[in-house]
Structures are given as C-alpha cells and as structure tokens.
Amino acid sequence: MNRLLPVLVTTAVFLVGFIICSLQYPNFASTRVVANLLTDNAFLGIVAVGMTFVIISGGIDLSVGSVIGFTTVFLALAIERHDVPPLVAFALVLVICAAFGAAMGAAIQYFDLPPFIVTLAGLFLARGASFLMSTESIAINAPLYSDIAGYAIRLPGGGRLTIIALMMLAVFVAGGVLLHFTRFGTNVYALGGSRASTALMGVRVGATTIRIYMLSSVLAGLSGIVFTFYTSAGYSLSAVGVELDTIAAVVIGGTMLTGGYGFVFGTFVGVLIQGLIQTYITFDGSLSSWWTKIATGVLLFAFIAFQQLLVVLARRPPRRVAGVVPS
Amino acid sequence: MALRLPRSGVPQVLAFLAILAVNWMVSAQFFDIRFQDGRLFGSLIDVFNRGAPVALLAIGMVLVIATRGIDLSVGAVMAICGAIAATLADTQPLPVVIAAALGAGLLCGLWNGLLVAVLGIQPIIATLILMVAGRGIAQLITEGRIVTFTSPDLAWFGGGSVLGVPAPVAITFTVLVLTILLVRRTALGLMIEATGGNARASALAGVGTRVMTMAVYVWCGFCSALAGIVAAADILGADANNSGLWLELDAILAVVIGGTSLFGGRFSVVLAVLGALIIQAMNTGILLSGYPPEFNLVVKAVVVLVVLLMQSPRFSGLAILLSGARK
Numbered sequence: 174m175n176r177l178l179p180v181l182v183t184t185a186v187f188l189v190g191f192i193i194c195s196l197q198y199p200n201f202a203s204t205r206v207v208a209n210l211l212t213d214n215a216f217l218g219i220v221a222v223g224m225t226f227v228i229i230s231g232g233i234d235l236s237v238g239s240v241i242g243f244t245t246v247f248l249a250l251a252i253e254r255h256d257v258p259p260l261v262a263f264a265l266v267l268v269i270c271a272a273f274g275a276a277m278g279a280a281i282q283y284f285d286l287p288p289f290i291v292t293l294a295g296l297f298l299a300r301g302a303s304f305l306m307s308t309e310s311i312a313i314n315a316p317l318y319s320d321i322a323g324y325a326i327r328l329p330g331g332g333r334l335t336i337i338a339l340m341m342l343a344v345f346v347a348g349g350v351l352l353h354f355t356r357f358g359t360n361v362y363a364l365g366g367s368r369a370s371t372a373l374m375g376v377r378v379g380a381t382t383i384r385i386y387m388l389s390s391v392l393a394g395l396s397g398i399v400f401t402f403y404t405s406a407g408y409s410l411s412a413v414g415v416e417l418d419t420i421a422a423v424v425i426g427g428t429m430l431t432g433g434y435g436f437v438f439g440t441f442v443g444v445l446i447q448g449l450i451q452t453y454i455t456f457d458g459s460l461s462s463w464w465t466k467i468a469t470g471v472l473l474f475a476f477i478a479f480q481q482l483l484v485v486l487a488r489r490p491p492r493r494v495a496g497v498v499p500s
Numbered sequence: 501m502a503l504r505l506p507r508s509g510v511p512q513v514l515a516f517l518a519i520l521a522v523n524w525m526v527s528a529q530f531f532d533i534r535f536q537d538g539r540l541f542g543s544l545i546d547v548f549n550r551g552a553p554v555a556l557l558a559i560g561m562v563l564v565i566a567t568r569g570i571d572l573s574v575g576a577v578m579a580i581c582g583a584i585a586a587t588l589a590d591t592q593p594l595p596v597v598i599a600a601a602l603g604a605g606l607l608c609g610l611w612n613g614l615l616v617a618v619l620g621i622q623p624i625i626a627t628l629i630l631m632v633a634g635r636g637i638a639q640l641i642t643e644g645r646i647v648t649f650t651s652p653d654l655a656w657f658g659g660g661s662v663l664g665v666p667a668p669v670a671i672t673f674t675v676l677v678l679t680i681l682l683v684r685r686t687a688l689g690l691m692i693e694a695t696g697g698n699a700r701a702s703a704l705a706g707v708g709t710r711v712m713t714m715a716v717y718v719w720c721g722f723c724s725a726l727a728g729i730v731a732a733a734d735i736l737g738a739d740a741n742n743s744g745l746w747l748e749l750d751a752i753l754a755v756v757i758g759g760t761s762l763f764g765g766r767f768s769v770v771l772a773v774l775g776a777l778i779i780q781a782m783n784t785g786i787l788l789s790g791y792p793p794e795f796n797l798v799v800k801a802v803v804v805l806v807v808l809l810m811q812s813p814r815f816s817g818l819a820i821l822l823s824g825a826r827k
Contacts, residue, residue, distance in 0.1 A: 233624065286808055287762055289570070289624060293749060294804040301797030308794060417632050430625045463639035463740075470633020477629070481619055 179427030179480065180439040186472075187446050194449065198456050204332030206452065211338035214448040216241065216396040216403060217418060218341040218441065221426075222348035223392035224419045225440045229352070230385050231365040231432030232288035236277065236295030237393040238415035240270055242408070243303040244397025249311035249407025259317045267394045273299070274390025278383035292386075296416070303409040310408040313401055321402050337399045344392065349437040361385060365432025421473050422447055429480060446472065512758060512774050519781040520544070527788040539661040543784065545669075551780030552668035553578070553727040553744075555773045557751035558758070559672075559679050560723030562772035563716040565755050568696045568764030569616060569623035571717065574724040574751055576634025577608045578744030581728035583641040586738035589649035597654060602725045608634070609721020613714035631748070638740035648737035658733030668730045672773070675723065679769050689767075692716060696764025750779055753800065756807055 195202035211218075220237050227234045244266050251262040273295065280291045325333035352358040360381045363371040372378045401407060426443030428435025450468045454460045523543070524530040533542035557574045564571045585601040592600075608630060615626035649655075660667040683689030694702040695709045703709045727747075732738045756762065757778055758771035779800070786795050 280805075280808075284809060290752075290756070290762060290804070290808060293752070294801050294808070297749070297797045297801035297804065301794065301799075301801055304792075304794035304797060308792075417628065420628065421632060424625070430622055461639070461644055463636040463644060466636030467633050467640065470629050470636065473632060474629045477621055477625060478619065481621060 176434075178483065179476075180436050180442070182479065183425060183427050183439055183442045183446070183476070187442050187449065190446065190449050190453075194453050194456070201452075201456065204328040204330035206332075208328060208332035208334050208338065210445060210448045210452060211341065212333075212335045212403075213451070214444050215335075215337040215341040216400045216412070217415065217422065217447070218444045219344045219399060220389075220393050220396040220415065221419045221422045221440045221444050222344050222437060223389035224423050225348070225426070225428055225435055225437055226352065226361055226385050227288075227389045228420070228423050228428050228430060229365045229432055229435045230361045230382070231368070232281070232382075232385070233292065233420070234277075234295075234386065234389045235289065235292040235416050236273075236299055237389065237396075237419055238412045238417075239296045239299035239303070240273065240390055240393035241397040241400055241412035241415060242410065243299045244270065244394050245401050245404075245407035245411050246303040246306050246311070246409050247407070248398065248401050249313050250306055252313055252315050253311055259315050263398055266397070267391055270390045270394030271387050274387040275383050277390070278386030279379075281386065282379045282382045288386075300409070300413075306409070307407075308409055310406050312406050314405075318402065318405055322405070337402050340395075340399060344395070345437060345441050352437050357381070357384065362433055365429075365434070418447060418469070421469050425472055425476050427476070427480075430477070509759070509768065509771050509774070512771050512778065515757075516774060516778050516781060519778060519785060520547075523781060523785040523788060526785060530788070535664065538664060539666060540664050543788070545666065547777060547781050547784050548669045549666045550784070551777045552666075552672045553731050554747060554750045554754055554779060555672045555776035556675060556723045556727040556730065557747055558754040558772040558776045559675055559769055560716075560720030561748075561751040562755045562758065562760055562767050562769055563679075563683070563692060564623070564720050565752070565760055565762060566692050566696045566764060566767035567713050567716050568699070569713065569716070570627065570752065570762070571612060571720050572624065572627040572748050573608065573612060573630035573634055574720065574727075575744035575746065575748040576631050576638065577605055577721055577724035578728035578731060578747065579638035579738070579740050580608065580634055580641065581605045581725040582732035582738040582743045583638045583647065583740050585654060585729050586647040586649050586732045587641055589651040589654040594651075594653040597651075598729065601729050602722060605721040605723075605725020605728070606718055607721070608724070609718035610714070612721065613717035616717060617710045617713040635740065638738075638743070642738055642740045644740070646737055646739045650736070654729075654733050655736055656733070657729050658731075658735070668734070671726060671730060675726065676769065676773055679719075683769065688712075688715075693766055696767075750800075751776070753804055754779055756804065 191202070200206070220241065224234060224237065247266050247269070248262050251257040251265065252259055257265070277291050277295050280286055281288050321336050325335045326339070328334055352361065360371070360376050363374065363376060364378065364381060364385075368378060397412070400411060404411070422443035423435070423440050424430060424443070425446055426435070426439030426441070428439060447469060451465055454462065454464055520530070527543065530543045533540055533545060535541075557578070561571060561574065581601040581604050584604050585597050588597045588600055612627050612630060615621045615629070616623050619626075657667055657671070662670040683692065691702070691707045691712050694705070694707050695712045699709045728744065731743055754775035755772045757775035758768055758773075760767040760772060782799060782803075783796055786799065787793060
C-alpha cells in the first residue's frame with residue numbers, strides 16, 4: 174500500500190483535475206477531448222517511458238529533446254532530399270540513436286562521469302548536429318505520412334484514436350512489461366538502489382547502464398518519428414526544452430529522483446496531467462500559455478515536497494509503546 | 501594571498517591565449533583597439549564585453565558547484581530580473597529599478613537555497629523547479645511581449661563605460677574582486693570547500709553547512725540578477741523567452757573548464773571567469789571566421805567531452821597504466 178501511495182496520489186490528482194474541468198466546461202468529458210489528450214502528448218509520453226528507466230536507475234538524460242530534434246531533421250532530409258523510403262529512414266535513425274545512447278552510457282560507466290554532464294554534452298552535440306544538417310523547416314510529403322494522418326479508430330462520441338496515440342499506448346505497455354516483469358527491469362531498480370551492492374550481487378552494471386541510456390535514446394528517436402507524424406515536418410528547433418517537460422512528467426508520476434522507485438503507469442498519468450493543464454488553458458481561452466509553465470513548476474514542487482515528506486516519515490523510528498521504558 | 505589559485509591555471513591561460521591567437525589569424529584586426537566616445541572598442545574588448553553575463557553567472561555558479569550543488573535556474577532568474585528591470589525602467593528611479601531586480605534575484609536564490617539546504621532536495625531537481633516555472637514567471641511580468649525601455653540610466657549597465665572600460669566588464673570585475681575578497685580573505689571559502697568535500701564531516705566539525713549552502717545559492721541568485729540587468733540593458737529591452745536561454749549550460753561549462761570539479765570541494769573563481777571568457781572567445785572566433793554560428797554547439801560539445809575526460813579519475817588512471825606498461 175505504502176509503495177503505491179505516490180502513484181495513487183498522482184492518479185487522484187488527475188481524476189480530480191479532470192472532474193473539475195468537466196464541471197466547468199460541459200464539453201470537456203468527451204472521447205474527443207480524451208483522444209486529443211493522447212494524440213497531442215504522444216511524443217512526450219514515448220520519451221517519458223525511457224526517462225522513467227533512466228531516473229529509476231539513479232541517472233538523468235538531458236539529451237532527449239535534442240535527439241528528437243535531430244531525428245525530425247534527419248528524417249525530413251532523408252525522405253525529401255535523398256528519396257530514402259520512410260521505413261528505411263526510420264530504421265536508420267533508430268540505429269543512430271541507439272549508438273548515440275550507448276556511447277553516452279559507456280562514457281558514464283567507464284569514465285565514472287556524472288550522467289548529468291555527459292548527457293548535457295549529448296544535448297549540445299545532437300542539437301548542433303541538427304543545426305548543421307539544416308536550419309530551415311522542411312515539410313515531409315511522403316504518401317506514408319498522409320496515410321498515417323488519415324487513419325484513426327473512431328470512438329463513440331466523435332473521438333479519433335490516432336496511430337500515434339496507439340503507438341504511445343503500445344510503448345507504455347511494452348515499457349511496463351520490460352520494467353516490471355523482466356530481469357533487465359529488476360536490474361534497473363537494483364542500480365537505482367545502490368550501484369555498489371548491485372555490482373557485488375553479480376549484476377553486470379556496465380552492460381545494464383549502457384542499455385538503459387540506449388533505451389532512452391531509442392525511445393527519443395521513436396518519439397522524434399512520432400513528432401514528424403504529428404507535424405509532417407522536420408525542424409532543427411523542434412522539441413527544445415522537452416527534456417524538462419519529460420523529467421517533470423516522470424517526477425509528477427511519482428518516480429523518486431534518487432532512483433530505485435517508480436512505475437511506468439505513474440509516468441503515464443504524469444504526462445496526462447501535463448496535457449490536462451494545457452487542454453484546460455486552451456478551453457479557458459483567456460489564460461496565457463505561460464501559465465502552463467508556472468502550473469507545471471508548482472505541481473513539480475508539490476510532488477517533490479510530498480516525496481521528501483514520505484522519505485522523512487519512512488526514516489522516523491517507530492513510536493514507542495506507552496509505558497515501556499527503554500533500557 | 502587574495503588571488504591564491506587552487507590549481508595553477510596554466511592550461512586555461514594557455515588555452516585562452518591559443519584561441520586569441522587563432523582569432524587573430526582568422527581576422528587580422530582582432531587585436532586593434534580604438535578609443536572612441538570615451539570608451540574602448542575592438543574585437544578583443546568585445547570578447548570581454550559579450551562574455552560578461554556568462555562570467556557573472558559563472559562567479560555565482562562556481563560557489564554552488566563547490567558545495568557539490570548545481571543551479572539550473574540561473575538563466576530563468578536572469579529572465580525574471582531582466583523583465584522586472586525593463587518593466588520598471590521608464591516609470592521608476594534607477595535605485596528602485598536596480599533594488600527590485602536584485603531583490604528578486606536574492607529571493608530566487610533564497611528559494612533554491614531553502615529547497616536544497618532545509619528540505620534536502622537534490623540540487624539538480626530543486627533548481628529544475630525554478631528553471632521550469634521561472635521563464636513562465638518572466639513571461640507573466642512582461643505579459644508575453646518583448647518589453648522595451650528608453651531610460652538612459654538603466655541603459656548605462658549595457659552600453660556605458662567606467663574610465664573607458666565598458667560597464668559590463670567593470671561590473672563583472674567588481675563582482676569578481678568582491679567575491680574573491682569574501683571567500684579568500686575570510687574563512688568562507690574554506691567552509692564552502694569543506695561543505696562540498698564532505699558535508700557530514702564538516703557539520704560535525706562545526707561548520708554551518710546549512711547556512712553555507714543557503715548563502716551560495718543566494719549569492720548565485722544575486723549574480724544571475726546582475727547578469728539579467730546587464731543583458732536587458734544591452735538590448736534596451738527584456739525578452740522573457742530568450743534572455744538567458746541555455747546560459748545555465750554555458751555557466752556550468754565555464755566552471756568545468758575552470759577546473760572546478762562537479763563533485764565539489766576546491767574551486768577557483770578566477771579560473772571560472774576565465775572559462776567564461778574562453779567560451780566567448782570561441783564564439784567570437786567562429787563568427788569572425790565566417791563559419792555559420794551553428795558550429796558553436798558542436799564545438800562546445802567537443803570541449804565539454806575533452807575537459808571531462810581529462811578530469812576523469814578513470815582516464816588519468818588509464819593513462820598512467822598505459823605509460824607504465826610501455827616502460
């Protein structure tokens with residue numbers, strides 16, 4: 174019960190928020206709004222799954238936003254300028270992202286560097302590489318893109334569950350299975366608890382670390398692919414600052430930043446809460462976009478303070494039974 | 501002994517001179533300095549002038565990093581303070597404008613310090629809150645517009661001069677001297693280093709680690725506020741979206757180039773400022789050489805990696821091992 178408390182609180186916050194919004198705007202509680210919530214936040218959700226693994230292992234990945242930007246530019250150039258078939262381009266970019274993530278993981282593991290600064294260098298490198306490839310916004314007109322944009326599962330009530338929303342849901346399910354039901358997932362939790370003990374238990378710490386950052390970068394690449402579906406364009410300045418939104422979503426989802434604790438489902442709710450704030454602001458119409466940032470910051474603070482409180486409570490020695498004098 | 505350096509600083513000075521020499525080869529007029537309208541002009545002066553905001557941030561950041569912390573919010577604090585100064589500039593007298601902006605910076609620093617020192621939240625995460633929310637607050641102050649002003653008093657902070665030296669350079673130099681006097685003429689520097697080296701041991705030895713930690717974040721907020729004023733005065737306006745964007749990364753990079761370890765402990769304020777100048781000299785060089793400014797990010801990424809690898813204990817151990825094996 175105690176283990177699930179942060180996730181339950183997050184879920185409750187989302188449900189209460191959704192009910193408040195629905196009471197204020199009668200059209201809010203419709204499949205249309207919910208489906209759009211999933212579609213608009215699909216790229217954020219996919220990259221947040223990778224970030225959940227990284228943060229549970231006790232690390233952080235600041236490069237994801239830049240990797241998304243790199244992917245969109247790479248895809249646009251490959252598909253539009255060099256006539257590479259889209260599926261081949263997807264495979265290519267995912268391989269590049271995997272290599273990039275593996276390199277960061279290896280630098281963190283073998284040179285004993287803080288993940289924060291290594292992925293910061295990764296942020297510069299990926300963003301710089303996308304600037305070097307092209308600084309203009311390139312539209313993608315491949316037939317595959319219009320097919321994907323045109324297809325959706327129609328829900329009763331006018332909602333359209335798009336391909337990218339389905340992709341996000343699939344990534345969440347796959348991420349949940351990988352984290353909670355496989356040996357790799359257990360190793361990720363162990364790393365977040367204590368690196369030294371994990372190594373002493375016989376877990377291959379190096380290989381696991383490299384795989385974690387590889388996973389994060391590959392999911393960032395996948396998120397970049399989804400981003401091009403969403404915008405039908407590649408632009409080197411796309412997804413600037415997404416790493417912060419992603420970290421915020423993971424933290425709001427109840428994952429401990431010190432590592433060793435968290436759920437993929439919590440991250441899903443965290444992403445939905447961020448989307449809910451944005452949808453509310455759109456519905457309201459009079460609130461400006463910067464309130465999103467302020468509201469996210471306030472929520473972030475509330476959840477971090479809540480986590481800190483739980484840690485303090487857990488450390489408190491059990492209350493002495495009345496009447497028993499300690500010897 | 502006020503200028504005592506923890507490390508020799510020879511590599512940094514050599515690197516700076518080498519970059520200046522390269523700039524001179526790229527553009528023969530690099531070292532030409534003119535005296536015009538009571539102020540010095542020239543590319544070399546420009547390096548110091550443009551580097552001033554990052555140098556100010558680095559002065560605050562180096563103390564935070566010395567306590568094993570990090571402050572990601574400096575760019576957002578810059579934006580807040582610049583926005584306050586620009587909004588008030590045309591209606592309030594200069595002392596009120598400056599006091600309001602600096603006061604806001606001190607408050608932001610106090611907030612970060614409280615989260616880190618009292619609530620015990622990891623510095624990356626604690627300052628992430630203000631990094632996310634701060635830009636929203638800055639946009640709230642400017643109401644999403646780019647606020648411009650005409651007040652010549654505030655404009656002095658960007659375009660004025662003291663004895664021919666541009667005002668930003670003079671301000672940076674003053675803050676640098678003040679900081680060095682504070683940390684090296686008193687026991688403060690020693691206590692900061694002790695806090696960063698081992699907070700628990702220092703607390704047991706009687707160092708007020710909590711107060712020290714608070715103080716460095718407050719000082720960092722103050723320096724960021726000054727940087728924000730200089731940046732706003734420079735363009736005669738405040739752009740809440742772009743002022744100080746990514747400068748937190750430049751400031752951290754400057755501190756790392758200056759040889760201060762991200763693991764806390766010994767630090768050098770002078771070398772951090774030199775690090776900021778090195779970054780600016782590289783930027784100027786890339787601009788002068790006619791390469792697109794997009795190269796900046798890639799060059800920075802490479803510099804971060806090289807400096808990190810040189811600092812990594814594993815890497816130097818490897819080098820010693822290899823040279824030993826050869827013999």
